[in-house]
Amino acid sequence: MLKFPIYMDYQSTTPIDPRVLDEMLPYFTEKFGNPHSRSHSFGWEAGDAIEFARGQVADLISANPKEIIFTSGATEANNLAIKGLAHFYKSEKKHIITVKTEHKCVLDACRHLEQDGFEVTYLPVDTCGLLDLNLLENSIREDTLLVSVMAINNEVGVIQPIKDIGGICRRKGVFFHTDAAQAFGKIPLDVDAMNIDMMSISAHKIYGPKGIGALYVRRKPRVRLEPLMNGGGQERGIRSGTVPTPLVVGFGKAAEIAGMNMQEEYESIKRLSNKFCAGIVDSIPDVYLNGHKEARWPGCLNLSFAYIEGESLILAIKNLAVSSGSACTSASLEPSYVLRALGVEEELAHTSIRFGFGRFSTEEEVDYALELIKKSVGKLRDMSPLWEMAQEGIDLKSIQWSDH
Amino acid sequence: MIVYLDHNATIPVSVEVLEKVFDVITKPANPSSIHNYGRFAKGLVEGARKAIMNHLHIDAFEYDVIFTSSGTESNNHILKSLKDYHLFVPATEHASILRCSDLFENVVFLELDENGLVDLEKLEKIMMSFEGVEKKLFSIAYANNETGAIQNIKVIADIIHKNGGILHSDMVQAFGRISFDLKDLGVDLATISSHKIGGMQGAAAIIKKANIKLDPILHGGQQERGFRAGTENVYAIFSFGEAVKLLPAVINNYRDVAKLRDYLEESLLSVEPEIKIYSAGCKRLPNTSYLTMPGVPHQTQVMNFDLKGFCVSSGSACSSGVVKDSHVLEAIEGEDEDRKNAIRVSLGIDNTKEQIQAFIEAWKGMYLSLGKVREIADEVKLKVANL
Numbered sequence: 001m002l003k004f005p006i007y008m009d010y011q012s013t014t015p016i017d018p019r020v021l022d023e024m025l026p027y028f029t030e031k032f033g034n035p036h037s038r039s040h041s042f043g044w045e046a047g048d049a050i051e052f053a054r055g056q057v058a059d060l061i062s063a064n065p066k067e068i069i070f071t072s073g074a075t076e077a078n079n080l081a082i083k084g085l086a087h088f089y090k091s092e093k094k095h096i097i098t099v100k101t102e103h104k105c106v107l108d109a110c111r112h113l114e115q116d117g118f119e120v121t122y123l124p125v126d127t128c129g130l131l132d133l134n135l136l137e138n139s140i141r142e143d144t145l146l147v148s149v150m151a152i153n154n155e156v157g158v159i160q161p162i163k164d165i166g167g168i169c170r171r172k173g174v175f176f177h178t179d180a181a182q183a184f185g186k187i188p189l190d191v192d193a194m195n196i197d198m199m200s201i202s203a204h205k206i207y208g209p210k211g212i213g214a215l216y217v218r219r220k221p222r223v224r225l226e227p228l229m230n231g232g233g234q235e236r237g238i239r240s241g242t243v244p245t246p247l248v249v250g251f252g253k254a255a256e257i258a259g260m261n262m263q264e265e266y267e268s269i270k271r272l273s274n275k276f277c278a279g280i281v282d283s284i285p286d287v288y289l290n291g292h293k294e295a296r297w298p299g300c301l302n303l304s305f306a307y308i309e310g311e312s313l314i315l316a317i318k319n320l321a322v323s324s325g326s327a328c329t330s331a332s333l334e335p336s337y338v339l340r341a342l343g344v345e346e347e348l349a350h351t352s353i354r355f356g357f358g359r360f361s362t363e364e365e366v367d368y369a370l371e372l373i374k375k376s377v378g379k380l381r382d383m384s385p386l387w388e389m390a391q392e393g394i395d396l397k398s399i400q401w402s403d404h
Numbered sequence: 405m406i407v408y409l410d411h412n413a414t415i416p417v418s419v420e421v422l423e424k425v426f427d428v429i430t431k432p433a434n435p436s437s438i439h440n441y442g443r444f445a446k447g448l449v450e451g452a453r454k455a456i457m458n459h460l461h462i463d464a465f466e467y468d469v470i471f472t473s474s475g476t477e478s479n480n481h482i483l484k485s486l487k488d489y490h491l492f493v494p495a496t497e498h499a500s501i502l503r504c505s506d507l508f509e510n511v512v513f514l515e516l517d518e519n520g521l522v523d524l525e526k527l528e529k530i531m532m533s534f535e536g537v538e539k540k541l542f543s544i545a546y547a548n549n550e551t552g553a554i555q556n557i558k559v560i561a562d563i564i565h566k567n568g569g570i571l572h573s574d575m576v577q578a579f580g581r582i583s584f585d586l587k588d589l590g591v592d593l594a595t596i597s598s599h600k601i602g603g604m605q606g607a608a609a610i611i612k613k614a615n616i617k618l619d620p621i622l623h624g625g626q627q628e629r630g631f632r633a634g635t636e637n638v639y640a641i642f643s644f645g646e647a648v649k650l651l652p653a654v655i656n657n658y659r660d661v662a663k664l665r666d667y668l669e670e671s672l673l674s675v676e677p678e679i680k681i682y683s684a685g686c687k688r689l690p691n692t693s694y695l696t697m698p699g700v701p702h703q704t705q706v707m708n709f710d711l712k713g714f715c716v717s718s719g720s721a722c723s724s725g726v727v728k729d730s731h732v733l734e735a736i737e738g739e740d741e742d743r744k745n746a747i748r749v750s751l752g753i754d755n756t757k758e759q760i761q762a763f764i765e766a767w768k769g770m771y772l773s774l775g776k777v778r779e780i781a782d783e784v785k786l787k788v789a790n791l
Contacts, residue, residue, distance in 0.1 A: 005439060005440050005441070007432055007441065009432070009434075009437055009439065009441070009442075010432075012432075012434040012436070012437045012442075013432050013433065013434040013437075013635065014432055015430055015431065015432040016429060016430055018430070021429065021430070028416065028417040028422055028604065029416045029417060029419070029422065030416075032414065032415070032416035032417065033410075033413075033414065033715075034410075034413040034414040036413075037410060037413045037414075037715075037717060039410075039706035039707075039710065039715070039716065039717045039718060040410060040706070040709075040710045040714075040715035040716070040717070041406065041710060041715070042406075042408060042410070042715050043410075043413070043715075072473030072474075072477070072606065072634060072637065073473075073634045073635060073637075074634075075622055075624045075625070075633050075634030075635070076473070076622055076634055078624070079621070079622045079623055079624070079633075083623075103624070104624050104625050104633075105622070105623060105624025105625065105633050105634070106624075108623035108624045108633065109623045109624070111623075112623050204635065209639070210635060210636070210637050210638055210639060210640070211473060211606040211607070211637025211639075211640050212606065228480070228621050228622070229474075229476055229477055229480040229500070229621070230480060230500065230503035230504055230506075230507075231476040231479070231480070231498070231499045231500030231503050231504075232476065232499045232500065233499070233503075240476045240480075240499070240500060240503070241473065241474035241475070241476035241477055241500070242414065242474055242475075242476070242599065242605060244474075244599070244604070244605030244606035244640075245605065246604065246605065247604075247605065247606050247640075314438070314439075318439075318440075321432075321437070321439035321440055321441050321442075322439065323437055323438065323439070324438075
């Protein structure tokens, strides 16, 4: 039995896994203590649960539990990594390198630092969305403090060569931060093998609860940060504020489950995603897959349907919960800056839709989605004068649109 | 039987709230998504915002409610945005306020009376001597988290406003325990938190007058109208709103809690009249009692109470793992020895008279065995010294 709307927006957030919820339950009521209460069993019990979860999260990236700092989510982790590092080392180095396709919060944190006197280089990507490693290496200067490159892009699913980037950064003696909100729990990550100094992760992207994430912060060689939040000195003084026990417990369990089933889940998502993609491309002309064909997370398919407004297609396929880009910016009608960075023309960028596949996606859902999209695209194109002109062989770019 | 008497640290999520949360928590809901689930999530967040505004009798024209992840984040957000102000604080504030005050170029610590209340006459004088300073920010908790002392916020706000300052009040402990009208109190900015009132941990809020500008500490998406980036903690925020809706009844129940607290204090005073109860001379939260057991250090007390099944604390739940002497009591009492023997007992609406009676018995037993022994030992030491 299909349940509508069919959820195909796994990059935006994921439903909580029932096993995760089960684990969290006792910590709302019976084991409700403040983990920082050091004077009674309720506090100790909550404190122990947090340390156990810290180990579960650390295990998945081969880190030491002491290197995991819990935050309210990946946005906070990215802010803490970039601004915290910059503020700590501001008297020594003032240059930061990042990439044009990063998550908005990374770019925004960098822009904020520019106002504080930092210089930021925003590297371009090729038409597949990949970073040029030679360009990266040549962009590193004497005063470069940090390179921040995300592992998996949230809009197009492209996977950057994190291990190579880590190698370059280590060789050049600059810190390497990766926003792994979309990668943690989905592809193997190893902070030592990949020479990662800081990594941002989020629970609600891996079937854990919202409102909890973490920043991995390397201890050897030590990375030092200025906190964003001062106070009681929780999380080794790097992040003050009561650590929310039930959310952390859920985060730990979600990480454990993701680690257990990673390969299996990858295969099943890839199979569904391939079937969906082939089904669309084979039966609908003028559809383009954005981003690299191979170096990608298969659970994220960003497709451009030429001659159709993305927004009108979304309305036409209301039974599918999809997005026309990142959720954080989807309220605006601007075409995605990520697609623009890949060189996707504005017209085509407006026609793009992101389809997400995840743990709970089924073959039945994919089949239904395929049929619905085929039907809707056909209908919308039948109504589109642009499509008609294109069929008649008119090059749309040659048309001089008159101003109103 | 374990008796929980540390409600100022945190309280369990209320069962009614939890039931509502479980009805919806399995939905993949990101309020920024444009589809059905996204709109649903947005509805939950906006519903909670409305519940808070209704409870505090404020409207969206005059005030903003911004959701954050904790009281600590709210306090940091407010203070760090206003770092170019002269800051005026009592030394009894929560660590999140005091650690932020370290970042200000100009900080003045407000003088307190013997109950830990801001001395109003001296406040007037301070206002006069800082008349020439244009930007003055006061950060004064409505109720202290350790002693429960309730400040005369309305009078304080009047004095501050008369002289061109603005007032932030950390209301994390007061919100949900006593009833008040935010507009009537006249504060310009306030901090409230979900897990102290029976909502989930991980949600809190900043309430501010709409004309006050704050800079975000988290940059990124346009959530919370650009004030606070990051996917909203939808279900914790929803639980916060649902807990707020229950507050009128809860606050009513705190009247009984006050009776229970008074019964506790009277019973202990009848055992040992030398007990010191901090801030007993002023209005306090109905559930809080910060009191000494003469001759018995707080570390010894909390350990022994824990062994007997009573959860109390020796101040605020801190992080370092080291049990330190209270900075609040130091600010009120100075280097007074009694404060080393003080513990905080904070009651909740579920505590029963039987539980309090059992605590009184345990207290008596501990005092008679430990306190008296200490007294005798001190006398012997004195005698030896005089020989």
